[in-house]
Amino acid sequence: MQKPANSIFIIFTPMINTIIFDLGAVLIDWNPHYMYRTIFNDEEEMKNFLATVTTSDWNEEQDAGRSLAEGTEILVKQFPEHEENIRAFYTRWDEMLGEAFHDTVEIFKELKESGRYKIYALTNWSAETFPVALERFEFLHWFDGIVVSGAEKMRKPAPEFYQVLLDRHEVKAEEALFIDDNYRNILAAEKMGIKSIHFTSASELKEKLTELEVF
Template sequence: MSNRIDTVIFDLGGVLIDWNPKYLYRKIFKTEDEVDWFLNNVCTSEWNDQQDAGRSFEEATKELLTKHPEFEEPITAWYGRWQETIRGPITETVDILRTIKDSKKYRLYALTNWSAETFPWALETFEFLHWFEGIVVSGIEKSRKPFPEFFQILFDRYSVDPSSSIFIDDNIKNIEGANDIGLPNIHFHNPQQLKANLKELGVLT
Protein backbone atom coordinates (compact mmCIF):
# COMPACT_ATOMS: atom_id res chain seq x y z
CA MET A 1 0.00 0.00 0.00
CA SER A 2 1.99 2.96 -1.26
CA ASN A 3 -0.41 5.77 -0.40
CA ARG A 4 -1.05 6.92 3.12
CA ILE A 5 -4.53 5.95 4.27
CA ASP A 6 -6.90 8.93 4.33
CA THR A 7 -10.29 7.16 4.11
CA VAL A 8 -11.87 4.38 6.19
CA ILE A 9 -14.92 2.56 4.78
CA PHE A 10 -17.06 0.49 7.17
CA ASP A 11 -19.60 -2.22 6.53
CA LEU A 12 -22.52 -1.97 8.97
CA GLY A 13 -24.26 -5.30 9.69
CA GLY A 14 -21.87 -7.67 11.46
CA VAL A 15 -19.27 -4.96 12.01
CA LEU A 16 -21.01 -2.02 13.74
CA ILE A 17 -24.50 -3.46 14.14
CA ASP A 18 -25.20 -6.90 15.64
CA TRP A 19 -27.52 -8.42 13.02
CA ASN A 20 -28.27 -12.13 12.83
CA PRO A 21 -31.56 -13.73 11.69
CA LYS A 22 -30.98 -16.52 14.19
CA TYR A 23 -31.88 -14.09 16.97
CA LEU A 24 -35.44 -14.09 15.60
CA TYR A 25 -35.75 -17.71 14.52
CA ARG A 26 -34.55 -19.14 17.82
CA LYS A 27 -37.83 -17.72 19.19
CA ILE A 28 -39.88 -19.44 16.47
CA PHE A 29 -38.25 -22.89 16.17
CA LYS A 30 -37.50 -25.27 19.01
CA THR A 31 -34.02 -26.44 18.03
CA GLU A 32 -30.90 -24.97 16.47
CA ASP A 33 -31.09 -27.63 13.75
CA GLU A 34 -34.54 -26.37 12.74
CA VAL A 35 -33.27 -22.79 12.65
CA ASP A 36 -30.31 -23.77 10.49
CA TRP A 37 -32.45 -25.81 8.11
CA PHE A 38 -34.93 -22.97 7.62
CA LEU A 39 -32.20 -20.38 6.95
CA ASN A 40 -30.36 -22.73 4.59
CA ASN A 41 -33.42 -23.81 2.64
CA VAL A 42 -36.22 -21.21 2.88
CA CYS A 43 -35.20 -17.70 3.95
CA THR A 44 -31.70 -18.11 2.52
CA SER A 45 -28.95 -15.53 2.30
CA GLU A 46 -29.28 -15.61 -1.51
CA TRP A 47 -32.99 -14.77 -1.20
CA ASN A 48 -32.21 -11.93 1.21
CA ASP A 49 -29.52 -10.61 -1.14
CA GLN A 50 -32.23 -9.74 -3.64
CA GLN A 51 -33.98 -7.49 -1.13
CA ASP A 52 -30.63 -5.88 -0.35
CA ALA A 53 -30.40 -5.17 -4.08
CA GLY A 54 -33.79 -3.47 -4.15
CA ARG A 55 -36.52 -6.10 -4.36
CA SER A 56 -39.56 -5.26 -2.21
CA PHE A 57 -40.46 -7.18 0.94
CA GLU A 58 -43.91 -7.81 -0.48
CA GLU A 59 -42.59 -9.46 -3.62
CA ALA A 60 -39.98 -11.48 -1.71
CA THR A 61 -42.49 -12.77 0.82
CA LYS A 62 -45.01 -13.67 -1.87
CA GLU A 63 -42.37 -15.71 -3.71
CA LEU A 64 -41.55 -17.83 -0.67
CA LEU A 65 -45.17 -18.30 0.41
CA THR A 66 -45.89 -19.74 -3.03
CA LYS A 67 -42.97 -22.17 -2.72
CA HIS A 68 -43.32 -23.01 0.98
CA PRO A 69 -46.90 -22.36 2.16
CA GLU A 70 -46.35 -24.68 5.13
CA PHE A 71 -43.88 -22.10 6.57
CA GLU A 72 -46.19 -19.09 6.43
CA GLU A 73 -45.50 -17.90 9.99
CA PRO A 74 -41.69 -17.96 9.87
CA ILE A 75 -41.61 -16.57 6.32
CA THR A 76 -43.80 -13.59 7.17
CA ALA A 77 -41.81 -13.08 10.38
CA TRP A 78 -38.66 -12.26 8.38
CA TYR A 79 -40.09 -8.84 7.60
CA GLY A 80 -42.95 -8.66 10.07
CA ARG A 81 -40.48 -9.03 12.96
CA TRP A 82 -37.20 -8.02 11.28
CA GLN A 83 -36.20 -5.72 14.14
CA GLU A 84 -35.79 -8.84 16.29
CA THR A 85 -32.84 -9.85 14.06
CA ILE A 86 -30.90 -6.85 15.42
CA ARG A 87 -29.55 -6.88 18.97
CA GLY A 88 -28.07 -3.39 18.84
CA PRO A 89 -24.69 -1.79 18.23
CA ILE A 90 -21.43 -3.71 18.50
CA THR A 91 -20.21 -1.24 21.08
CA GLU A 92 -16.48 -2.06 20.88
CA THR A 93 -16.47 -1.39 17.13
CA VAL A 94 -18.49 1.80 17.61
CA ASP A 95 -15.79 2.88 20.07
CA ILE A 96 -13.16 2.29 17.36
CA LEU A 97 -15.24 4.33 14.90
CA ARG A 98 -15.51 7.13 17.48
CA THR A 99 -11.74 7.17 18.00
CA ILE A 100 -11.13 7.45 14.25
CA LYS A 101 -13.75 10.21 13.97
CA ASP A 102 -12.33 12.16 16.89
CA SER A 103 -8.81 12.02 15.42
CA LYS A 104 -10.10 14.18 12.51
CA LYS A 105 -7.46 12.57 10.26
CA TYR A 106 -9.68 10.36 8.11
CA ARG A 107 -12.73 10.56 5.89
CA LEU A 108 -15.36 8.09 7.05
CA TYR A 109 -17.87 6.28 4.84
CA ALA A 110 -20.16 3.28 5.09
CA LEU A 111 -20.95 0.78 2.34
CA THR A 112 -23.82 -1.48 3.30
CA ASN A 113 -25.98 -4.25 1.88
CA TRP A 114 -29.27 -3.18 3.46
CA SER A 115 -32.87 -2.97 2.28
CA ALA A 116 -34.12 0.48 1.34
CA GLU A 117 -37.32 -0.28 3.26
CA THR A 118 -35.66 -0.81 6.64
CA PHE A 119 -32.62 1.47 6.45
CA PRO A 120 -34.53 4.60 7.57
CA TRP A 121 -35.14 2.83 10.91
CA ALA A 122 -31.40 2.24 11.28
CA LEU A 123 -30.69 5.94 10.69
CA GLU A 124 -33.17 6.87 13.40
CA THR A 125 -31.91 4.21 15.81
CA PHE A 126 -28.12 4.41 15.62
CA GLU A 127 -26.63 7.85 16.25
CA PHE A 128 -23.20 6.77 15.03
CA LEU A 129 -24.51 6.39 11.48
CA HIS A 130 -24.54 10.18 11.35
CA TRP A 131 -20.77 10.28 11.93
CA PHE A 132 -20.13 9.21 8.34
CA GLU A 133 -19.61 11.71 5.54
CA GLY A 134 -21.70 9.42 3.36
CA ILE A 135 -23.42 6.04 3.36
CA VAL A 136 -24.08 4.03 0.20
CA VAL A 137 -27.04 1.67 0.69
CA SER A 138 -27.51 -1.27 -1.67
CA GLY A 139 -31.30 -1.27 -1.60
CA ILE A 140 -31.38 2.37 -2.68
CA GLU A 141 -28.76 1.92 -5.41
CA LYS A 142 -30.25 -1.37 -6.73
CA SER A 143 -26.80 -2.95 -6.57
CA ARG A 144 -24.79 -4.51 -3.74
CA LYS A 145 -21.48 -5.85 -2.56
CA PRO A 146 -19.48 -7.67 -3.83
CA PHE A 147 -20.21 -6.23 -7.31
CA PRO A 148 -17.56 -3.76 -8.58
CA GLU A 149 -20.14 -1.21 -9.70
CA PHE A 150 -21.45 -0.88 -6.14
CA PHE A 151 -18.01 0.01 -4.78
CA GLN A 152 -17.61 2.40 -7.71
CA ILE A 153 -20.73 4.35 -6.66
CA LEU A 154 -18.95 5.25 -3.43
CA PHE A 155 -15.70 6.15 -5.19
CA ASP A 156 -17.42 8.36 -7.76
CA ARG A 157 -19.98 10.03 -5.51
CA TYR A 158 -17.50 11.06 -2.84
CA SER A 159 -14.26 11.29 -4.85
CA VAL A 160 -12.72 8.44 -2.87
CA ASP A 161 -9.35 7.08 -4.00
CA PRO A 162 -9.41 3.33 -3.26
CA SER A 163 -5.61 3.14 -3.14
CA SER A 164 -5.54 5.41 -0.07
CA SER A 165 -8.55 3.77 1.61
CA ILE A 166 -9.14 0.83 3.92
CA PHE A 167 -12.38 -1.17 3.74
CA ILE A 168 -13.70 -3.20 6.70
CA ASP A 169 -16.24 -6.03 6.21
CA ASP A 170 -17.11 -9.31 7.93
CA ASN A 171 -18.30 -11.12 4.78
CA ILE A 172 -15.55 -12.97 2.92
CA LYS A 173 -17.36 -12.53 -0.42
CA ASN A 174 -17.23 -8.76 0.03
CA ILE A 175 -13.56 -8.91 0.99
CA GLU A 176 -12.87 -10.92 -2.18
CA GLY A 177 -14.84 -8.31 -4.15
CA ALA A 178 -12.66 -5.58 -2.68
CA ASN A 179 -9.52 -7.54 -3.56
CA ASP A 180 -10.74 -7.87 -7.15
CA ILE A 181 -10.88 -4.09 -7.59
CA GLY A 182 -7.69 -3.33 -5.65
CA LEU A 183 -9.37 -1.89 -2.56
CA PRO A 184 -7.21 -2.53 0.53
CA ASN A 185 -9.24 -4.18 3.25
CA ILE A 186 -9.55 -5.83 6.65
CA HIS A 187 -11.64 -8.98 7.06
CA PHE A 188 -13.47 -8.27 10.30
CA HIS A 189 -13.74 -11.08 12.85
CA ASN A 190 -14.07 -9.18 16.12
CA PRO A 191 -13.35 -5.69 17.50
CA GLN A 192 -10.09 -6.74 19.16
CA GLN A 193 -8.70 -8.07 15.88
CA LEU A 194 -9.87 -4.93 14.03
CA LYS A 195 -8.18 -2.68 16.57
CA ALA A 196 -4.91 -4.62 16.21
CA ASN A 197 -5.07 -4.43 12.38
CA LEU A 198 -5.79 -0.70 12.42
CA LYS A 199 -2.86 -0.15 14.79
CA GLU A 200 -0.60 -2.02 12.37
CA LEU A 201 -1.73 0.32 9.61
CA GLY A 202 -1.20 3.41 11.77
CA VAL A 203 -4.87 4.40 11.72
CA LEU A 204 -5.07 3.85 15.48
CA THR A 205 -2.21 4.73 17.77
Protein backbone atom coordinates (compact mmCIF):
# COMPACT_ATOMS: atom_id res chain seq x y z
CA MET A 1 0.00 0.00 0.00
CA GLN A 2 1.41 3.34 -1.03
CA LYS A 3 2.12 5.75 1.79
CA PRO A 4 0.55 9.18 1.42
CA ALA A 5 3.00 11.86 0.46
CA ASN A 6 3.94 14.28 3.19
CA SER A 7 1.90 17.45 2.92
CA ILE A 8 3.79 20.71 2.90
CA PHE A 9 1.95 23.86 3.86
CA ILE A 10 3.47 27.18 2.89
CA ILE A 11 2.20 30.25 4.69
CA PHE A 12 2.73 33.45 2.79
CA THR A 13 3.20 36.57 4.91
CA PRO A 14 2.14 39.71 3.04
CA MET A 15 5.05 42.01 2.30
CA ILE A 16 4.97 45.45 3.88
CA ASN A 17 4.78 48.09 1.18
CA THR A 18 3.26 50.97 3.17
CA ILE A 19 4.42 52.74 6.31
CA ILE A 20 2.14 54.99 8.34
CA PHE A 21 3.68 57.43 10.82
CA ASP A 22 2.11 59.29 13.70
CA LEU A 23 3.57 62.81 13.95
CA GLY A 24 3.44 64.23 17.49
CA ALA A 25 6.04 62.68 19.85
CA VAL A 26 7.35 60.56 16.96
CA LEU A 27 8.58 63.07 14.39
CA ILE A 28 7.61 66.39 15.99
CA ASP A 29 8.06 67.67 19.53
CA TRP A 30 4.94 69.44 20.83
CA ASN A 31 4.51 70.37 24.47
CA PRO A 32 2.28 73.04 26.11
CA HIS A 33 4.92 73.39 28.83
CA TYR A 34 7.12 75.36 26.43
CA MET A 35 4.63 78.21 26.25
CA TYR A 36 3.06 78.04 29.70
CA ARG A 37 6.44 78.22 31.44
CA THR A 38 6.56 81.82 30.21
CA ILE A 39 3.25 82.49 31.99
CA PHE A 40 3.55 80.55 35.24
CA ASN A 41 6.38 81.14 37.68
CA ASP A 42 5.55 77.98 39.60
CA GLU A 43 6.03 74.64 37.78
CA GLU A 44 3.49 72.78 39.91
CA GLU A 45 0.88 75.48 39.41
CA MET A 46 1.39 75.21 35.65
CA LYS A 47 1.10 71.41 35.70
CA ASN A 48 -2.09 71.64 37.75
CA PHE A 49 -3.59 74.11 35.27
CA LEU A 50 -2.81 71.80 32.35
CA ALA A 51 -4.13 68.76 34.21
CA THR A 52 -7.40 70.32 35.37
CA VAL A 53 -8.26 73.12 32.91
CA THR A 54 -6.69 72.78 29.45
CA THR A 55 -6.72 69.00 29.68
CA SER A 56 -5.71 66.44 27.07
CA ASP A 57 -9.36 65.40 26.73
CA TRP A 58 -10.34 69.01 25.97
CA ASN A 59 -7.56 69.41 23.41
CA GLU A 60 -8.53 66.14 21.72
CA GLU A 61 -11.97 67.57 20.95
CA GLN A 62 -10.28 70.21 18.80
CA ASP A 63 -8.17 67.46 17.24
CA ALA A 64 -11.45 65.75 16.37
CA GLY A 65 -12.77 68.78 14.51
CA ARG A 66 -14.27 71.15 17.06
CA SER A 67 -13.22 74.70 16.23
CA LEU A 68 -10.58 76.39 18.36
CA ALA A 69 -12.98 79.26 19.01
CA GLU A 70 -15.73 76.96 20.26
CA GLY A 71 -13.36 74.93 22.40
CA THR A 72 -11.93 78.08 23.94
CA GLU A 73 -15.32 79.59 24.76
CA ILE A 74 -16.53 76.36 26.37
CA LEU A 75 -13.55 76.37 28.70
CA VAL A 76 -13.71 80.10 29.47
CA LYS A 77 -17.34 79.68 30.49
CA GLN A 78 -16.38 76.75 32.72
CA PHE A 79 -13.30 78.42 34.25
CA PRO A 80 -13.77 82.22 33.94
CA GLU A 81 -11.06 82.84 36.53
CA HIS A 82 -8.52 81.35 34.07
CA GLU A 83 -9.75 83.14 30.95
CA GLU A 84 -6.46 84.81 30.02
CA ASN A 85 -4.44 81.62 30.33
CA ILE A 86 -7.06 79.57 28.51
CA ARG A 87 -7.08 81.95 25.55
CA ALA A 88 -3.29 81.76 25.42
CA PHE A 89 -3.49 78.06 24.55
CA TYR A 90 -4.39 78.75 20.94
CA THR A 91 -3.38 82.38 20.47
CA ARG A 92 0.18 81.33 21.40
CA TRP A 93 -0.06 77.72 20.21
CA ASP A 94 2.95 78.05 17.91
CA GLU A 95 5.15 78.51 21.00
CA MET A 96 4.26 74.96 22.07
CA LEU A 97 5.72 73.54 18.88
CA GLY A 98 9.27 72.36 19.46
CA GLU A 99 11.84 70.96 17.07
CA ALA A 100 11.70 67.91 14.87
CA PHE A 101 13.03 64.67 16.34
CA HIS A 102 15.93 64.51 13.92
CA ASP A 103 16.87 60.86 14.53
CA THR A 104 13.36 59.76 13.61
CA VAL A 105 13.26 62.11 10.63
CA GLU A 106 16.49 60.51 9.42
CA ILE A 107 14.85 57.07 9.59
CA PHE A 108 11.89 58.45 7.64
CA LYS A 109 14.28 59.91 5.06
CA GLU A 110 16.11 56.61 4.56
CA LEU A 111 12.83 54.71 4.18
CA LYS A 112 11.61 57.29 1.67
CA GLU A 113 14.83 57.25 -0.33
CA SER A 114 14.81 53.45 -0.50
CA GLY A 115 11.88 53.71 -2.91
CA ARG A 116 10.36 50.54 -1.45
CA TYR A 117 7.44 52.08 0.39
CA LYS A 118 4.55 54.47 0.18
CA ILE A 119 4.73 56.54 3.36
CA TYR A 120 1.77 58.32 4.96
CA ALA A 121 1.00 60.22 8.15
CA LEU A 122 -2.08 59.65 10.30
CA THR A 123 -2.24 62.37 12.92
CA ASN A 124 -4.51 63.64 15.68
CA TRP A 125 -4.15 67.36 15.01
CA SER A 126 -6.44 70.35 14.69
CA ALA A 127 -7.00 71.38 11.09
CA GLU A 128 -6.58 75.00 12.19
CA THR A 129 -3.10 74.58 13.69
CA PHE A 130 -1.70 71.97 11.30
CA PRO A 131 -0.76 74.57 8.64
CA VAL A 132 1.74 76.02 11.15
CA ALA A 133 3.53 72.67 11.25
CA LEU A 134 3.36 72.30 7.46
CA GLU A 135 5.12 75.63 7.05
CA ARG A 136 7.73 74.92 9.71
CA PHE A 137 8.75 71.34 8.89
CA GLU A 138 9.91 70.65 5.35
CA PHE A 139 9.88 66.87 5.84
CA LEU A 140 6.08 66.90 6.14
CA HIS A 141 6.05 67.46 2.39
CA TRP A 142 7.88 64.16 1.83
CA PHE A 143 4.79 62.11 2.69
CA ASP A 144 2.72 60.51 -0.05
CA GLY A 145 -0.31 61.70 1.89
CA ILE A 146 -1.31 63.04 5.30
CA VAL A 147 -4.66 62.39 6.99
CA VAL A 148 -5.42 64.99 9.67
CA SER A 149 -8.05 64.23 12.30
CA GLY A 150 -9.36 67.78 12.51
CA ALA A 151 -10.10 67.82 8.80
CA GLU A 152 -11.86 64.44 8.95
CA LYS A 153 -13.85 65.24 12.13
CA MET A 154 -12.63 62.04 13.78
CA ARG A 155 -9.44 60.89 15.46
CA LYS A 156 -7.43 57.91 16.61
CA PRO A 157 -8.24 55.42 18.03
CA ALA A 158 -11.55 55.37 16.12
CA PRO A 159 -11.26 52.60 13.50
CA GLU A 160 -13.14 54.77 11.01
CA PHE A 161 -10.23 57.23 11.04
CA TYR A 162 -7.70 54.55 10.09
CA GLN A 163 -10.11 53.37 7.41
CA VAL A 164 -10.12 56.84 5.84
CA LEU A 165 -6.40 56.50 5.11
CA LEU A 166 -6.70 52.90 3.89
CA ASP A 167 -9.55 53.74 1.52
CA ARG A 168 -8.26 57.08 0.27
CA HIS A 169 -4.81 55.77 -0.60
CA GLU A 170 -5.85 52.22 -1.54
CA VAL A 171 -3.76 50.64 1.21
CA LYS A 172 -4.30 47.03 2.29
CA ALA A 173 -4.20 46.72 6.08
CA GLU A 174 -2.12 43.54 5.95
CA GLU A 175 0.53 45.27 3.82
CA ALA A 176 0.91 48.30 6.10
CA LEU A 177 3.07 49.10 9.13
CA PHE A 178 1.88 51.70 11.65
CA ILE A 179 4.15 53.63 14.04
CA ASP A 180 2.69 55.56 17.00
CA ASP A 181 3.79 56.54 20.52
CA ASN A 182 0.31 56.00 22.03
CA TYR A 183 -0.36 52.36 22.89
CA ARG A 184 -4.10 52.97 22.67
CA ASN A 185 -3.66 53.81 19.00
CA ILE A 186 -1.41 50.79 18.44
CA LEU A 187 -4.07 48.43 19.79
CA ALA A 188 -6.71 50.00 17.53
CA ALA A 189 -4.52 49.55 14.45
CA GLU A 190 -3.71 45.94 15.28
CA LYS A 191 -7.41 45.14 15.67
CA MET A 192 -7.77 46.26 12.05
CA GLY A 193 -5.02 43.90 10.94
CA ILE A 194 -2.32 46.57 10.64
CA LYS A 195 1.09 45.49 11.92
CA SER A 196 2.28 48.12 14.39
CA ILE A 197 5.29 49.38 16.31
CA HIS A 198 4.85 51.17 19.62
CA PHE A 199 7.32 54.06 19.35
CA THR A 200 9.53 54.78 22.36
CA SER A 201 12.76 56.01 20.75
CA ALA A 202 14.40 56.33 17.36
CA SER A 203 17.02 53.73 18.21
CA GLU A 204 14.42 51.16 19.24
CA LEU A 205 12.34 51.95 16.16
CA LYS A 206 15.35 51.27 13.96
CA GLU A 207 15.91 47.92 15.70
CA LYS A 208 12.30 46.86 15.22
CA LEU A 209 12.27 47.94 11.58
CA THR A 210 15.43 45.90 11.04
CA GLU A 211 13.85 42.85 12.71
CA LEU A 212 10.91 43.16 10.32
CA GLU A 213 13.35 43.50 7.40
CA VAL A 214 11.80 46.86 6.59
CA PHE A 215 14.92 48.91 7.25
